[in-house]
Each structure stands twice: as structure tokens, then as C-alpha cells.
Amino acid sequence: xxxxxxxxxxxxxxxxxxxxxxxxxxxxxxxxxxxxxxxxxxxxxxxxxxxxxxxxxxxxxxxxxxxxxxxxxxxxxxxxxxxxxxxxxxxxxxxxxxxxxxxxxxxxxxxxxxxxxxxxxxxxxxxxxxxxxxxxxxxxxxxxxxxxxxxxxxxxxxxxxxxxxxxxxxxxxxxxxxxxxxxxxxxxxxxxxxxxxxxxxxxxx
Amino acid sequence: xxxxxxxxxxxxxxxxxxxxxxxxxxxxxxxxxxxxxxxxxxxxxxxxxxxxxxxxxxxxxxxxxxxxxxxxxxxxxxxxxxxxxxxxxxxxxxxxxxxxxxxxxxxxxxxxxxxxx
Numbered sequence: 001x002x003x004x005x006x007x008x009x010x011x012x013x014x015x016x017x018x019x020x021x022x023x024x025x026x027x028x029x030x031x032x033x034x035x036x037x038x039x040x041x042x043x044x045x046x047x048x049x050x051x052x053x054x055x056x057x058x059x060x061x062x063x064x065x066x067x068x069x070x071x072x073x074x075x076x077x078x079x080x081x082x083x084x085x086x087x088x089x090x091x092x093x094x095x096x097x098x099x100x101x102x103x104x105x106x107x108x109x110x111x112x113x114x115x116x117x118x119x120x121x122x123x124x125x126x127x128x129x130x131x132x133x134x135x136x137x138x139x140x141x142x143x144x145x146x147x148x149x150x151x152x153x154x155x156x157x158x159x160x161x162x163x164x165x166x167x168x169x170x171x172x173x174x175x176x177x178x179x180x181x182x183x184x185x186x187x188x189x190x191x192x193x194x195x196x197x198x199x200x201x202x203x204x205x
Numbered sequence: 206x207x208x209x210x211x212x213x214x215x216x217x218x219x220x221x222x223x224x225x226x227x228x229x230x231x232x233x234x235x236x237x238x239x240x241x242x243x244x245x246x247x248x249x250x251x252x253x254x255x256x257x258x259x260x261x262x263x264x265x266x267x268x269x270x271x272x273x274x275x276x277x278x279x280x281x282x283x284x285x286x287x288x289x290x291x292x293x294x295x296x297x298x299x300x301x302x303x304x305x306x307x308x309x310x311x312x313x314x315x316x317x318x319x320x321x322x
Contacts, residue, residue: 032263059246
């Protein structure tokens with residue numbers, strides 16, 4: 001195989017191609033890189049001269065140009081970065097907006113989420129409903145949960161002067177488990193969703 | 206100014222018909238990527254950079270007008286062969302009709318106004 005003696009210009013070209021192709025979704029990246037690699041193999045005679053290599057690469061075109069042809073949205077890198085700030089703002093607001101300004105903060109995040117062109121409908125639905133309110137939901141749940149449990153406890157104490165042990169045991173061992181699971185989910189899910197949205201925003205559309 | 210816009214129009218025209226030329230090359234025989242790209246780039250003025258044809262091939266495949274198979278090559282790595290799907294065949298037939306009408310119309314206009322003088 002000729003791959004043993006890769007011309008330095010070809011090696012450099014392949015390196016640039018891989019770097020440029022990072023902006024593409026994985027499946028398209030693999031396909032495009034494989035095709036170009038095959039082209040490089042086919043287009044050169046064994047032990048090519050530098051002139052042959054240069055002519056071949058010039059005919060092939062710049063890696064960046066090829067990747068841009070794969071996805072026109074990738075070419076204007078500046079425009080993409082500018083669009084990015086809105087998306088990051090949306091993600092942050094969805095996560096903690098409801099904590100800063102209850103309901104409204106999160107609501108603005110939802111509006112930003114749906115006004116962005118980066119995400120698909122499905123991703124927007126996930127961003128909105130997993131979980132609704134972001135982290136503020138878990139805080140709300142905590143407040144309500146503490147309220148409910150203390151209420152039940154005082155009721156138990158009042159009815160027969162029973163110990164608090166009986167009171168908590170009677171009402172909530174299974175309930176507590178559910179509560180804790182929901183709590184953990186409520187804490188973790190907003191971060192999972194935020195990470196998911198962040199990744200999706202970075203990938204090329 | 207006029208010249209620059211003429212060149213831009215030509216390049217748009219070229220880009221617009223390129224995918225149908227790919228389909229036409231695949232009519233009757235399958236070809237591998239490099240072969241397709243070289244054939245097109247050897248047609249005068251069709252392609253400026255060969256590499257940008259590969260994204261086009263990928264798009265045609267995603268659109269379902271061509272399909273691909275990997276085959277061993279006599280020497281070197283396996284090759285990805287492209288061939289027309291039935292859908293590709295009908296797209297090509299429709300375009301061929303459109304193109305003939307378009308070409309005749311342009312020829313008729315050019316023939317009666319510009320070229321004679």
C-alpha cells in the first residue's frame with residue numbers, strides 16, 4: 001500500500017480536512033472524509049512528485065471549501081457565533097431563570113428557546129418540558145414537600161400524642177422514597193437537558 | 206460589472222445543472238466516486254473544484270436518487286459505487302424534458318436577437 005509513504009503535503013491536507021470536518025454531524029463527517037481519502041489515494045500515481053501532488057490538491061480544492069459545500073450553514077463561522085449567544089442565554093434561563101424571577105425568568109427562556117432556529121421541534125419540546133420550570137420546579141417541590149410532611153406530622157402528634165417516629169413511619173416510608181427519587185430527578189434532569197441543548201446547539205444544523 | 210454578474214450567473218447555472226449531470230452519468234452504469242468526479246471535472250467548465258462534488262454525491266444519496274455499494278477495487282482500498290434509483294431515473298427523465306425546452310427557448314431568443322449582428 002502506498003499509505004506507507006504519505007507525501008507531507010497530503011498529510012497536511014488530511015489534517016486540515018479532519019479539522020474542518022469537525023463542524024459536521026458525525027455520519028456526514030465520516031462519509032465525506034472517507035470519500036476524500038479515497039480520492040487522494042486514487043488521484044496520485046505511486047511515488048508522486050511534488051508538482052503532481054500540488055496540482056492534484058489544487059484541483060481538489062481547499063478542505064474548508066469542501067466542508068462548506070457539505071453544509072452552507074457552516075461557512076459563515078462569525079454568523080454562527082453571533083447566533084450562539086441567544087442559545088446560551090436560553091439554556092441558562094431555562095435552567096435557573098425560574099429561581100431568579102419565578103415563572104417569568106423561565107418563561108423568557110422558553111420564548112428564546114422556541115425563537116431559535118438551531119434546535120428542532122423535538123429538542124425544543126424536551127427543553128420546555130424536561131422538566132418544566134428547570135431547577136425552580138425542584139425548589140417548589142421541596143417547599144411543598146416540607147409543607148406536606150410537617151402538616152401530616154403535627155396532625156399525627158395532635159391525634160393521640162404519638163411519638164414523631166410513628167408519625168413519619170406511618171405516612172411516608174414509600175412516599176419518602178418517591179419524594180427523594182423525584183427530588184434527585186428534579187435536580188439532575190435540568191442539567192441533563194441543559195447539556196443536551198448545549199450539545200445540539202453546537203452541532204451543525 | 207456586467208462581466209462579473211455574467212460570471213456569477215454562469216456559475217449558478219452550472220451549479221443548478223450539476224446534480225442532473227451526475228444522474229445522467231449514472232444512467233446505464235454505476236461508477237465510483239473518483240471516477241464520477243474526474244469525468245465531470247474533465248467536461249469543460251463544469252466543475253471548478255473536484256472536492257465540492259463529494260458533498261453533492263452525499264446529498265443525492267440522502268435524497269434517495271442514487272444509492273451506493275462498496276466493492277473491492279483491483280488495487281487499493283474498496284470503492285463506493287453509485288447508481289441510479291428508480292426515483293433518480295424519473296427525476297433525470299423529467300429534467301431532460303425541462304432542459305430541452307429551456308435550451309430551445311434560450312436558443313430561439315439568442316438566435317433572433319444577439320448573434321446575427
